[in-house]
Amino acid sequence: MKVMIDLCVVPLGVGVSLSPYIAACQKVLEEAGLKTALHSYGTNIEGEWDEVFAAVKRCHEVIHQMGAPRVTTTIKVGTRTDRLQSMEDKINSVKAKM
Amino acid sequence: MKVMIDLCVVPLGVGVSLSPYIAACQKVLEEAGLKTALHSYGTNIEGEWDEVFAAVKRCHEVIHQMGAPRVTTTIKVGTRTDRLQSMEDKINSVKAKM
Amino acid sequence: MKVMIDLCVVPLGVGVSLSPYIAACQKVLEEAGLKTALHSYGTNIEGEWDEVFAAVKRCHEVIHQMGAPRVTTTIKVGTRTDRLQSMEDKINSVKAKM
Amino acid sequence: MKVMIDLCVVPLGVGVSLSPYIAACQKVLEEAGLKTALHSYGTNIEGEWDEVFAAVKRCHEVIHQMGAPRVTTTIKVGTRTDRLQSMEDKINSVKAKM
Numbered sequence: 162m163k164v165m166i167d168l169c170v171v172p173l174g175v176g177v178s179l180s181p182y183i184a185a186c187q188k189v190l191e192e193a194g195l196k197t198a199l200h201s202y203g204t205n206i207e208g209e210w211d212e213v214f215a216a217v218k219r220c221h222e223v224i225h226q227m228g229a230p231r232v233t234t235t236i237k238v239g240t241r242t243d244r245l246q247s248m249e250d251k252i253n254s255v256k257a258k259m
Numbered sequence: 260m261k262v263m264i265d266l267c268v269v270p271l272g273v274g275v276s277l278s279p280y281i282a283a284c285q286k287v288l289e290e291a292g293l294k295t296a297l298h299s300y301g302t303n304i305e306g307e308w309d310e311v312f313a314a315v316k317r318c319h320e321v322i323h324q325m326g327a328p329r330v331t332t333t334i335k336v337g338t339r340t341d342r343l344q345s346m347e348d349k350i351n352s353v354k355a356k357m
Numbered sequence: 358m359k360v361m362i363d364l365c366v367v368p369l370g371v372g373v374s375l376s377p378y379i380a381a382c383q384k385v386l387e388e389a390g391l392k393t394a395l396h397s398y399g400t401n402i403e404g405e406w407d408e409v410f411a412a413v414k415r416c417h418e419v420i421h422q423m424g425a426p427r428v429t430t431t432i433k434v435g436t437r438t439d440r441l442q443s444m445e446d447k448i449n450s451v452k453a454k455m
Numbered sequence: 456m457k458v459m460i461d462l463c464v465v466p467l468g469v470g471v472s473l474s475p476y477i478a479a480c481q482k483v484l485e486e487a488g489l490k491t492a493l494h495s496y497g498t499n500i501e502g503e504w505d506e507v508f509a510a511v512k513r514c515h516e517v518i519h520q521m522g523a524p525r526v527t528t529t530i531k532v533g534t535r536t537d538r539l540q541s542m543e544d545k546i547n548s549v550k551a552k553m
Contacts, residue, residue, distance in 0.1 A: 298363075299447045299448055301433070341373060354395075356376050
């Protein structure tokens with residue numbers, strides 16, 4: 162099952178500068194070979210369900226290993242059976258109607 | 260790794276009445292033996308990471324099997340390494356400060 | 358316009374114990390006279406759009422006043438024009454199908 | 456109070472093609488003079504709290520006027536008092552650590 166998610170990982174108990182943790186997650190996603198697009202409040206990720214969620218789990222593990230005692234993450238998850246739709250398709254579909 | 264999540268599953272292309280789909284998800288979670296608490300905008304779930312996310316995947320599969328061509332889900336995911344904390348602990352911790 | 362929201366406020370830069378901040382938000386919501394239901398990963402709130410979002414803004418202000426330099430919040434927002442539906446209606450609607 | 460949000464609006468009861476509704480929201484945001492960045496699972500928005508949330512309310516109103524009987528939206532909301540940080544700053548901050 163193909164999935165598109167939006168991932169926003171928030172480590173707690175490490176102060177206000179979260180970028181080193183987000184950068185570590187980007188590396189996890191890259192090593193997993195997933196297609197990603199970073200934005201200002203999260204990361205779009207596209208791939209097979211099991212691979213995508215294995216990478217999400219790995220992000221939590223890596224952030225804890227970096228010293229964060231607590232992590233709270235928000236994920237949006239989209240699946241569809243009617244047709245294939247890439248991350249670019251979604252953006253182009255909106256822009257075509259503007 | 261223990262996890263607490265908040266799951267809000269939204270089937271698209273099936274009209275405005277979503278409760279049959281939410282009820283089907285509740286059954287999936289129950290059959291998975293997970294501890295859950297239904298609220299008005301989602302379901303709190305507590306358990307081992309892999310079991311919890313296997314159930315989330317199963318929810319998407321079941322909703323598609325029920326005929327929904329598209330599903331968009333919002334998940335909040337919490338993990339912590341400093342201490343164990345149950346769903347009740349979190350509520351009691353807030354109430355103790357009120 | 359009536360709205361039902363799910364509010365999850367996360368102060369950053371204040372360590373891992375967030376309950377004093379969540380308790381302060383509960384007080385803000387109470388003083389605003391809003392109908393609320395606390396759960397393990399947020400708070401369901403029901404009311405008029407403007408009153409509900411004024412209270413959400415007040416929560417951010419209060420948390421900053423308590424010393425948190427950064428706040429990241431996740432909100433789910435539901436509106437419908439087809440019929441009135443209370444927080445209890447939504448839960449009962451799911452339970453009736455189980 | 457400056458705010459950065461991520462907005463994901465989902466009309467229900469209108470089938471699976473949501474792009475006309477998302478395009479209408481983009482127009483609302485543009486007319487409000489807000490700085491935005493569309494991505495594959497939402498839109499980043501930056502501005503003053505009251506202006507940003509007035510536009511979010513207007514999005515719900517417009518989508519209902521277009522015929523959607525129900526709307527469910529997910530919003531992430533960030534505020535900080537320690538320093539100003541633009542949408543680009545957040546992305547650059549992560550990229551500098553990669």
